Amino acid sequence: MPELPEVEMVCRRIAINGVGRTILRAEVRDERALDGITAAQLRSGLIGRQVTEARRHGKRLFLILDDGNTLTMHLGMTGDVLFSDGPVKSGGHDRVVVRFSSGGMVFRDQRLFGAIGLCGDVQENIACKGLGPDALVITSKEFSERIGGRNRPIKTVLLDQSITAGVGNLYADEMLFQCKVHPMTSARELGPRHLLCLHRAMREILNLSIELGSDFERLPGRYLLRDRSIGAPCPRDGTGLRAERVNGRTAIFCPACQRRR
DNA sequence: TTTCATGTTCAGCA
DNA sequence: GTGCTGAACATGAA
Numbered sequence: 650m651p652e653l654p655e656v657e658m659v660c661r662r663i664a665i666n667g668v669g670r671t672i673l674r675a676e677v678r679d680e681r682a683l684d685g686i687t688a689a690q691l692r693s694g695l696i697g698r699q700v701t702e703a704r705r706h707g708k709r710l711f712l713i714l715d716d717g718n719t720l721t722m723h724l725g726m727t728g729d730v731l732f733s734d735g736p737v738k739s740g741g742h743d744r745v746v747v748r749f750s751s752g753g754m755v756f757r758d759q760r761l762f763g764a765i766g767l768c769g770d771v772q773e774n775i776a777c778k779g780l781g782p783d784a785l786v787i788t789s790k791e792f793s794e795r796i797g798g799r800n801r802p803i804k805t806v807l808l809d810q811s812i813t814a815g816v817g818n819l820y821a822d823e824m825l826f827q828c829k830v831h832p833m834t835s836a837r838e839l840g841p842r843h844l845l846c847l848h849r850a851m852r853e854i855l856n857l858s859i860e861l862g863s864d865f866e867r868l869p870g871r872y873l874l875r876d877r878s879i880g881a882p883c884p885r886d887g888t889g890l891r892a893e894r895v896n897g898r899t900a901i902f903c904p905a906c907q908r909r910r
Numbered sequence: 911t912t913t914c915a916t917g918t919t920c921a922g923c924a
Numbered sequence: 925g926t927g928c929t930g931a932a933c934a935t936g937a938a
Contacts, residue, residue: 760917
């Protein structure tokens with residue numbers, strides 16, 4: 650599920666279905682999903698509170714409560730937040746179930762790489778997790794300043810949430826493809842033109858993906874995300890796509906138009 | 911049976 | 925301090 654666009658869609662869902670509602674019960678079905686708190690702490694922090702606002706920073710979600718505290722969520726690799734009008738029916742990997750006066754909200758996460766917790770101030774939590782500026786908020790100037798000059802592969806830098814928050818493996822590959830940059834290129838070799846291109850591509854693909862509900866099949870043909878399987882034809886020149894391991898993650902790229910420099 | 915997966919964090923080493 | 929690799933977390937799909 651989750652990179653920035655997917656998390657943003659969840660955030661909007663929470664804004665529509667969760668904000669304004671009062672929490673009557675909170676049920677922890679798997680304590681392994683909790684981030685540094687006990688089930689009892691989560692319950693006492695939530696019960697009786699009203700959700701006043703839903704916010705997102707990078708891949709992190711914040712549900713602001715009417716007592717000034719905040720429910721924090723990270724979706725990990727397989728997390729999702731679901732709402733139901735009636736009684737919440739139990740799914741296979743529901744880790745935390747929150748009940749409102751009518752209906753409820755479920756934190757579901759198959760692989761348990763996600764987490765749910767409590768914090769006070771949102772900005773404090775962002776700082777404490779070491780997150781950089783959000784990918785949809787950062788200006789091109791700040792983006793270039795934070796990325797340029799680093800002596801690490803650009804793919805690694807784009808995935809570093811402390812530099813800019815929200816870009817994951819798939820969207821990093823898409824940005825590099827759009828700008829014809831090889832994933833192993835050192836960030837310090839990139840000139841202002843490439844940095845600007847990456848910033849523009851980042852905003853464009855993230856916003857477009859949000860608009861299309863992360864349905865990659867609805868993307869125009871020029872996008873790598875439509876088919877990032879090894880050997881699939883490059884949307885630009887038909888060359889078979891290649892995979893390379895960067896930073897422990899698979900980078901998919903076109904060996905012809907994203908040349909190593 | 912083995913490998914891989916949209917994420918994060920930490921230990922160990924150069 | 926910088927940067928890289930590999931492992932760990934838990935689970936399902938190919």
